[in-house]
Amino acid sequence: MSGREDEVFHHDFYTEERWKNWLNQVKESNFKFDESAEPQGKEGAIFVNMEDDIILACLKIIAKHDRNQLSSDAALDMLSRVRDIALAEIDPISEDADLMIDSLQTSLMGSFAACECYLRKEYDEKDDINDLVKVALEAEASDDIEISLATVAEIGALILSGKELSEKTMEDIPYGLVAEWLDGIESIAAAMVGSDSYKDDEEDDES
Structure with a gap:
């Protein structure tokens, strides 16, 4: 390992304390779903910000x-x-908050799988994202969860390499694991077109 890499290696991109800070904010928010069973307002935004924070670290x-x-x-x-x-x-924490965190963690499974796939170069830039979505959904329908997640990971790797995930594609996806994993891929895409401060060397402040 080079000296520069060793220096980076010992940098904490994300800490357990940072995650616990977010969980404490969730506890203090007393989060509840509204009558439509949708997260609303500032309390609901906590979960979005939690996910974005993890995505930026990745x-x-x-x-x-x-x-x-x-x-x-x-x-x-x-x-x-x-x-x-x-x-x-x-x-x-509470029934509603626990459901949101479970959904967030499921979404992040897709994000982490995508980052791993990208770093391992286990994707083909010639593959079509819409075709891969169909493969993932077919695998989910057949209860082949491993293939389904691996396919979503390739979709995410393609996004990380510069391809786009269209809104139309996302609209046609039925609710299920693939949809939740792809939500994590969508978060990656959104972060990439937002601020590019994650490309800087400076360390962030803790949340």
């Missing part, structure tokens, strides 16, 4: 890898640290 790791500051193995190791924090089982 994108920072990938940006350093793409700048040749991190090897694939080192980047994958850092990504696994973030994943272990974000996907760890949490203590119950």
